[in-house]
Amino acid sequence: MRRIVFLGPPGVGKGTQARTLCARLGILHLSTGDLLRSAVAQGTPLGKSADGHMRAGRLVPDDLVLKILADRLAQPDAQAGFVLDGFPRTEVQAVALDGITLVDGVILFELPVQLLVHRMTERWFCPKCSTVYNFVTRPPKKAGLCDLDGTRLEQRSDDQPDAVRTRLATYQEKTKPLIEFYQQRGLLRKLDASGTAAQVGQRMRALTDD
Numbered sequence: 001m002r003r004i005v006f007l008g009p010p011g012v013g014k015g016t017q018a019r020t021l022c023a024r025l026g027i028l029h030l031s032t033g034d035l036l037r038s039a040v041a042q043g044t045p046l047g048k049s050a051d052g053h054m055r056a057g058r059l060v061p062d063d064l065v066l067k068i069l070a071d072r073l074a075q076p077d078a079q080a081g082f083v084l085d086g087f088p089r090t091e092v093q094a095v096a097l098d099g100i101t102l103v104d105g106v107i108l109f110e111l112p113v114q115l116l117v118h119r120m121t122e123r124w125f126c127p128k129c130s131t132v133y134n135f136v137t138r139p140p141k142k143a144g145l146c147d148l149d150g151t152r153l154e155q156r157s158d159d160q161p162d163a164v165r166t167r168l169a170t171y172q173e174k175t176k177p178l179i180e181f182y183q184q185r186g187l188l189r190k191l192d193a194s195g196t197a198a199q200v201g202q203r204m205r206a207l208t209d210d
């Protein structure tokens, strides 16, 4: 499998697993959330349109997300394969993706909802290299600083309790129906996302070694 979609609720560990899997397979990690956050940080027109939606925990409109996704997938480094992390999130996006590229498999991350809330509210990230830490399960070696480049860690504005609630509700309403969408196509593979990143990584290996 080299053209992979990660499906699952926010906070389930898709980004952490995507980085490991992409490094192992030599494929592109394409996170629409990371692309949007960098557009917001740079103050581009796209970033300005996306900012309010993201802070509130709502989805960014499909047309904006589809454009950045299609542009990124057209670049040379996407041709060897990719993990789409956080895309598609609506049926409109899933149908549009079919017109852009083939997908070999969809990994569904499964975790009880109460664990998701903890993973998000305890999550910190490096604004320079995007490495994600969890102050309970994966703390940085030096408090508040990235292990890799020493940058001061930040908390995502949408990891605050109100936005977290909205994001989980949005997942239930808009994204969960994609499970059925991909099941019907015979593409869905289920992953138990509980435990440490290393444990989940081992299960991921078993699911993707083909």
Ligand code: AMP
Binding pocket: 010, 032, 033, 034, 036, 053, 054, 055, 057, 058, 059, 060, 061, 062, 065, 085, 086, 087, 088, 089, 090, 093, 158, 167
């Ligand atoms: P993530 O980093 O995947 O949790 O995404 C953070 C935020 O970016 C989401 O809560 C949305 O506001 C926005 N976003 C990321 N990917 C998408 C997408 N495929 N469709 C709509 N909004 C998205």
